[in-house]
Structures are given as C-alpha cells and as structure tokens.
Amino acid sequence: MPLITVRRTIWAAVLAVFAAMLLAAALPLIASTQIVRNRIAQEMGAWSGYRVILGQAPEIRVWPNFHATLNDVTLAEWGTDGRSPVIRAERVEIDLSAIAALRGEVSFSRVRLFRPTLYVQRRSADLYLPPMPSGGRIARSIQLARAAVKANPASPDPAALATDPFGTIEFSDGRIITMAGGKEAELITGIAGNVSWAALNRAASLTATGIWRGENVALTLASDQPLILFAGGNAPVNLGMKSAPLTVSFDGTTNISEGAFVDGTVKFSSPSLRRMLEWSRADVSARASIGSISVNSKVSGNAQRLKFDHAEITLDGNPGIGALDVSIGSAVPGISGTLAFDSIDLHSFLAAFTPLASLEDGNPGPPSGAGLIQGTNVDLRLSAVKATAGPVTLANVAATAQVKQGLAVFDVSDASAFGGDLQTGVRIDRKPNGNQVELRFHATDIDGAQIAKAFGLTRLFPQATGNASLMLKGMGRDWETVLDTGEGQISVSFGAGKVPGIDLAGFIKRAKSAGFFPLSAVGKGTLALDKLDLKATIAGGVATLDKAEAKSGDQIISLAGLVPFVDRGLALSGTIYPTPKPAPTSKDAAKPAVDPAQPAAPATDTRPTAAFFVGGSWSAPYISPIYPSMMPE
Numbered sequence: 001m002p003l004i005t006v007r008r009t010i011w012a013a014v015l016a017v018f019a020a021m022l023l024a025a026a027l028p029l030i031a032s033t034q035i036v037r038n039r040i041a042q043e044m045g046a047w048s049g050y051r052v053i054l055g056q057a058p059e060i061r062v063w064p065n066f067h068a069t070l071n072d073v074t075l076a077e078w079g080t081d082g083r084s085p086v087i088r089a090e091r092v093e094i095d096l097s098a099i100a101a102l103r104g105e106v107s108f109s110r111v112r113l114f115r116p117t118l119y120v121q122r123r124s125a126d127l128y129l130p131p132m133p134s135g136g137r138i139a140r141s142i143q144l145a146r147a148a149v150k151a152n153p154a155s156p157d158p159a160a161l162a163t164d165p166f167g168t169i170e171f172s173d174g175r176i177i178t179m180a181g182g183k184e185a186e187l188i189t190g191i192a193g194n195v196s197w198a199a200l201n202r203a204a205s206l207t208a209t210g211i212w213r214g215e216n217v218a219l220t221l222a223s224d225q226p227l228i229l230f231a232g233g234n235a236p237v238n239l240g241m242k243s244a245p246l247t248v249s250f251d252g253t254t255n256i257s258e259g260a261f262v263d264g265t266v267k268f269s270s271p272s273l274r275r276m277l278e279w280s281r282a283d284v285s286a287r288a289s290i291g292s293i294s295v296n297s298k299v300s301g302n303a304q305r306l307k308f309d310h311a312e313i314t315l316d317g318n319p320g321i322g323a324l325d326v327s328i329g330s331a332v333p334g335i336s337g338t339l340a341f342d343s344i345d346l347h348s349f350l351a352a353f354t355p356l357a358s359l360e361d362g363n364p365g366p367p368s369g370a371g372l373i374q375g376t377n378v379d380l381r382l383s384a385v386k387a388t389a390g391p392v393t394l395a396n397v398a399a400t401a402q403v404k405q406g407l408a409v410f411d412v413s414d415a416s417a418f419g420g421d422l423q424t425g426v427r428i429d430r431k432p433n434g435n436q437v438e439l440r441f442h443a444t445d446i447d448g449a450q451i452a453k454a455f456g457l458t459r460l461f462p463q464a465t466g467n468a469s470l471m472l473k474g475m476g477r478d479w480e481t482v483l484d485t486g487e488g489q490i491s492v493s494f495g496a497g498k499v500p501g502i503d504l505a506g507f508i509k510r511a512k513s514a515g516f517f518p519l520s521a522v523g524k525g526t527l528a529l530d531k532l533d534l535k536a537t538i539a540g541g542v543a544t545l546d547k548a549e550a551k552s553g554d555q556i557i558s559l560a561g562l563v564p565f566v567d568r569g570l571a572l573s574g575t576i577y578p579t580p581k582p583a584p585t586s587k588d589a590a591k592p593a594v595d596p597a598q599p600a601a602p603a604t605d606t607r608p609t610a611a612f613f614v615g616g617s618w619s620a621p622y623i624s625p626i627y628p629s630m631m632p633e
Helices: 003-048 098-102 137-151 226-230 273-279 346-353 448-455 479-485 504-511
Strands: 051-054 059-061 067-076 085-096 108-119 165-180 183-199 204-212 215-223 235-242 247-255 261-270 293-302 305-315 318-327 334-345 377-389 392-404 407-417 420-431 434-447 463-475 487-500 526-529 531-539 542-552 555-564 571-578 610-616 621-625
Touching: 003 051, 003 067, 003 137, 137 226, 165 204, 226 235, 261 273, 305 334, 334 346, 346 377, 346 392, 434 448, 448 463, 448 487, 463 479, 463 531, 504 610, 504 621, 526 542
Parallel strands: 108 165, 334 377
Antiparallel strands: 051 067, 059 067, 067 085, 085 108, 165 183, 183 204, 204 215, 215 235, 235 247, 247 261, 261 293, 293 305, 305 318, 318 334, 377 392, 392 407, 407 420, 420 434, 434 463, 463 487, 487 526, 487 531, 531 542, 542 555, 555 571, 571 610, 610 621
16 A cells, blocks of 8 residues: 555544534534524523513524624513513623533623613602612522621621623613603613623622713713622722713712711812703792802711811812701702812802802892702801902902891801991891892991992992991892882991092082073092081982982082982982081070971071082983072182
C-alpha cells in the first residue's frame, strides 16, 4: 500500500473518532436545550413571583454562546390569565449558562428587555407602585433578610442572607404607565439602563435614563446591602438624579420600612426654583418668580419630619447658612428655622418662602400659601449683613417671615438704611372678600439725599436728615389696589438741608402774577430748608394733609388739601408767609378765629407773601396764583 494511502486512512480514522466524540458530547447539550426551552418561563416566574406568559416558543442559540430569545413576554399577577400585566416586553434576550444546561438547570447571567412596559398603580398622591408578587425567589430572600433584621436590627447577620447569584438586567426604550379613567397614561418614557446585582447578598446598583414630564432625567441608585434595605433594615444608599430643572444627590443611611428614616448628606440645585416646582407639579402661585437655588446640608428624619443641619443655602447667588425643620406628615406641611446671609435679595427670599412678593406682581388671586409653594406653613428667622429690596440697600438686617392658615407676615425688626435705622412690616390676611393688607414703616435719622439717590429723585425731595412713619391698612391684590382702598396715617419730619428743583424767589414772583404756570418753570434753583413737617391722614386711597409746613429762611411754606393715590393727582392750596416775629406775651390777648378751610397760618398779622393752588399730577404739578392783586409788592 502506498504511503499516501496509509496517511489518508489514518486521518479519516482520526476524524471519525473526533466526530463520534463531538456527537457524544453534543447529545446531552442538544437534549438539555429542549429542557431549557421548556423550563425558561418557569425559571423566570420562580425569580419574579409573577406568572410568565410567552407569546411564542423560546428560540435557543448554542453558538457562539448559549442564548435564548423570547418574543411577546408578559409577567402578570397569578389568577388573572394575563389580564393584569405587571411587565410586558416585545422581546427578551437571555444569556444562559451552558454548564448549568448540561445539568438540566436554567441559570441566567444577563437579561435584556426590549421595549418593556411596567404597569403601576397609584398608591398615594405622588406614589406609584406595581402590584407586589405573592412569592418568588426574591420575595423569599427578602423574607429571610427580614428575619435577620428582626433578630438584630442594628447589625443583621450577613450569613443569614440568601446567596443566590442574580446577574444583570438591561432595558431599552421602556416606559412606565398607569391606568387613568380606563385609559393608559404614560408616566415615564424612553427608559434605558441596567440593574447590576451579582448575588443577592452583594451590592446592587441601578442606572437609568428616561423622559419624565417632558424633561430628560438620569438616575443612579446604589446600595451595599440591598436585601437589608428591602427587608426594612438600615442600609447605606447612594442616590443621584440629574435633569435640567433639578440636580439632587443623597449619600447616607436609609430605611424604607414603616418607620422610614434618612440620615446623611443631601445636595440639590436648580437654575430656577419656579421651573423646578412647575415641573414637579407643585401648586405654584401665579407670576411668582425666583432664580437659582442650591442646598448642601446634613439631613436626618423620617416620613413625618426632616431636619436640615449646617445647611449651606445659595439663593439667587447669595450664599447663607442655617438650620431648617421641615414637617411633611401633617395635612399642611411646614418649614421653620433660621437662616443667615452675608447678602440677600429680600424679593427673592419673599418669593421663595412667602406670598408677599405677589403684591408687586399683581397676582389676581389671594395668597393661599408660602411663596411659590401654595399651602405651606412658614416660620423663619432671617439675618443678613447686607440686603437689597429693589433700589434700597439695608445693613445688619434682622427679620422674620411667617405664613399660616391664610395669614402671611414679614417683619424687619431692625435694619440700617440711608444712614439711619428702620423697622418695617407687611401683613396679608386672607379674607372671604379679598386680601386685607397692613403696612407698617418707621425710620429714624435717615438721610434724604441717600433716599433721593436710591430712587432717582433729582428734584423736589428734601436732602436732609429726618424721621418718617407710615401705618396703612387696605384691601387689594397688589400695592396699587391696596393704596386705592387704604386707610392710615403718615408722618415725615426733616431738619436743615435743601430741596433741589425749586427757586423760591422765582416762585413768589410768578405766584404774584396772573396765570397758572408749571412748577418746572421755577425748577432751576434750590430751596434752603430749615425744617419740614408733614402729617397726613389716608382714607379711601386719598391722603388729606393735616399739616404740611416747610421753613426756609424768613419764609414759611404751608400746604393743605388732598393727594389722591388713584390717579396720582394733586388738589392743594398753599400759602407763603414771612417768618413771624415773637409777639408780646399777654394773658388777656384774644385768640384769632381760625378758618378750617384755609391752611394754618403762623400766629402773626403779617400779610401772606403769596397764595396759590396746586393742581396737575405728582410728576407735573401746576401752580395757579390766588388774588395776585392782594399780595404785597
């Protein structure tokens, strides 16, 4: 026999033996493939505790890896014939263990869900959960862990926990829906991510992205002891959520049982508090606004009450520190505490925590809660080295803000401004017929020049040191309507200084002639001021001048009449008198009769230098002389 023939015969024999061996090895695997196909739904149900319904028989692939594909998969509650699904997926791909298959077992290492839908039910106003399984491997493992927690709540025995391997679950293009009015309502769409849990007694993590209420959201959740956490024990948790309206994270210890509590560090930030609250569908007061907010704090508490200690709060770019106590278990949630800022915008503070800022925005509805969030009780104490309220700058501010049962109060008990001291307060009391507003203001030793500069009053405002007080009560939805209906008193007094924008000599000259003229026609001079006193009574949106008198050198300027707030008009009469000389004292001197319709005149028989009417508006007063022929030359 030729040598080449011998070689061919040997190779043929080797190949035949190899094929026989391969067939012998493959026969158990081929047989086990059918076993896997029959048991795969059973194993999914054993893990989940739900009934597994397959729309088609599983497709098994042996090469290059042991793999199963399931189409039209439903996990449902037992006894419902699939009519109450918990999870539905168009396709499920499962990586299987070939070694386990040879033993006739089914072991998953990775599961991929394509276009899954999770069905949840509304358990409370803001909580949606799927129906809980009555059994299953995970449920039994939680029961074992619950026994370990009960035996030693402070430190459960790790050896008592189930050690079954779990693996990884991946999902893509998923959604979460609930039933509303007999129709499906989507809660979250575009869900993608994975759950990684090597074994039931090991650490687990969840990473997911999705679209919630029109915003892209990224979520991360991890725990070193997930079974202890699910069993109602204390376990470390790391939580993070990122979205355009809100970024939040928590790192600490959590318990989710009936005695739920948290203890750790929380951080959250939002570029717009209003946008965040609108996104979360909180009851937001109309037109209230506030910018960015960020919080970094130690947090502890339970489902009834949370305490934020050593809180670092930045409100609209103004950093502060403090402590807050948030009660969430009662019918009306509440916020109380103390906050200290180096610098703060009071408008932002009021918009965040009280409804008072809505008076500036003209909110047509009554304030029914705290700031942006309606229906919240507030009791806060505020201090600031520097504060701003519109054009006003304050220093060393001590204030309180309170909101409760339709009553909102903001009091500045102490502050420095315009070179002096001031106290002010606003109170809004919601009544059936509208909002009753009270305004209180008291200032001492304030510099009129600083006030004029802050408000851009270049003329007709006293530049002198003085005192001012205001008490006003009114009904309305904004400051304009409050002034229209307001009643109260105002008092102002200034010492020596000046009033830019009025030439007294030119005024007297024009007032002695016939014909009216705008006050701006004599506005190029400056009035030297010795003192100024003003007292007025406010009723029905109109200020009645009880006393308005200014002394300038040898002349006294006196005004009387009405100043309406509605149209900002003027209806005044005025008189300019020479400064009276001291009169001889006589016990028997008769007192002259006083005409209540005329401005109060000094105790002298000197004839007026000028008399006039003042009309027009606040911004453009007009002067009309009275009896010019009777005025002395």
